[in-house]
Amino acid sequence: MKKIGFIGLGIMGKPMAMNLIKAGYNLTVYDIRPQPVKEVVAAGAKECKSSRDVAAQSEVVITMLPNSPDVKKAVLGANGVLEGAKTGTILIDMSSIAPLVSKEIAAEAQKKSVEMLDAPVSGGEPKAKDGTLAIMVGGKKEVFEKVEDILKVMGSSAVLVGDIGSGNTTKLANQIIVALNIAAMSEAMVLATKAGVDPEKVFQAVRGGLAGSNVLNAKMPLVLDGNFKPGFRIELHIKDLANALDTAHEIGVPVPLTGVVMEIMQALKVDAKAGDDHGGIIQFYEKSAKVGVRRPKK
Numbered sequence: 001m002k003k004i005g006f007i008g009l010g011i012m013g014k015p016m017a018m019n020l021i022k023a024g025y026n027l028t029v030y031d032i033r034p035q036p037v038k039e040v041v042a043a044g045a046k047e048c049k050s051s052r053d054v055a056a057q058s059e060v061v062i063t064m065l066p067n068s069p070d071v072k073k074a075v076l077g078a079n080g081v082l083e084g085a086k087t088g089t090i091l092i093d094m095s096s097i098a099p100l101v102s103k104e105i106a107a108e109a110q111k112k113s114v115e116m117l118d119a120p121v122s123g124g125e126p127k128a129k130d131g132t133l134a135i136m137v138g139g140k141k142e143v144f145e146k147v148e149d150i151l152k153v154m155g156s157s158a159v160l161v162g163d164i165g166s167g168n169t170t171k172l173a174n175q176i177i178v179a180l181n182i183a184a185m186s187e188a189m190v191l192a193t194k195a196g197v198d199p200e201k202v203f204q205a206v207r208g209g210l211a212g213s214n215v216l217n218a219k220m221p222l223v224l225d226g227n228f229k230p231g232f233r234i235e236l237h238i239k240d241l242a243n244a245l246d247t248a249h250e251i252g253v254p255v256p257l258t259g260v261v262m263e264i265m266q267a268l269k270v271d272a273k274a275g276d277d278h279g280g281i282i283q284f285y286e287k288s289a290k291v292g293v294r295r296p297k298k
């Protein structure tokens with residue numbers, strides 16, 4: 001079994017690393033925060049003091065970091081992955097970052113004979129814990145095939161969608177679909193609630209029809225409880241939509257609905273809600289309509 005290094009043990013990275021340990025992989029880990037490192041080490045991983053050290057001890061290095069600059073720093077920066085990696089190491093960046101940056105990092109990695117895949121995920125913390133993430137991969141087929149078994153420990157699907165950067169392009173499409181779905185759910189549920197119908201009943205009535213969705217099933221129960229603990233923070237979704245808008249404008253694709261939802265998220269940020277789960281988008285509508293979409297008090 002390949003030796004794996006894991007860098008970035010946040011909401012997603014920690015459970016993903018835990019699943020690799022459970023599957024019997026030898027894991028070395030690093031995060032700038034000591035707490036999640038302690039927890040993963042207690043489960044059997046080995047602690048390293050830098051991304052460089054992780055890479056020096058691994059055949060495959062996985063990164064799960066917030067955004068493009070974080071991945072650049074951890075891979076290309078001082079004490080980064082490329083300083084420690086041996087020829088033939090495979091770097092799998094599972095963070096959601098700008099596709100162009102994936103390509104830049106892969107080009108630098110290639111100079112050191114390190115192969116890279118961009119392999120962002122969808123499914124959030126619950127699916128990271130269950131090992132049932134949807135993984136969208138960009139890179140060379142022969143490299144993908146070498147690590148497919150590792151990806152399948154963390155996800156129920158791992159689809160090679162194209163060359164390096166394609167994984168993150170797919171993720172941008174995914175994030176547009178998710179953001180617009182949450183906004184549509186929010187708009188509809190605020191309308192129904194203010195019109196006097198119990199939102200839980202509306203959820204039950206529509207979920208089996210064409211309006212039913214994974215987004216509705218995952219987010220409506222949390223909304224009804226007023227539970228906006230992340231999950232996936234609004235600030236990370238702002239980052240994804242900013243990458244989507246940049247990419248779309250660069251290649252000449254107007255994305256009007258994405259622009260509107262981006263501004264809704266910006267309003268929530270001003271309202272100090274950027275750290276809430278993205279299900280909290282509904283708070284924008286609730287504030288405008290002066291109504292709360294919650295279970296009626298028993």
Ligand code: NAD
Nearest residue numbers: 008009010011012013031032065066095096124125231232
């Ligand atoms: P997070 O902020 O919880 O975790 C990021 C971790 O990286 C933190 O533990 C942080 O300390 C660590 N880190 C930051 N810079 C570092 C560095 N230079 N070296 C080592 N460690 C460093 O974020 P998350 O929610 O786990 O998300 C990670 C990525 O996955 C993001 O790109 C996000 O968009 C994506 N994603 C998140 C979800 C979700 O539901 N949370 C779902 C799908 C995809």
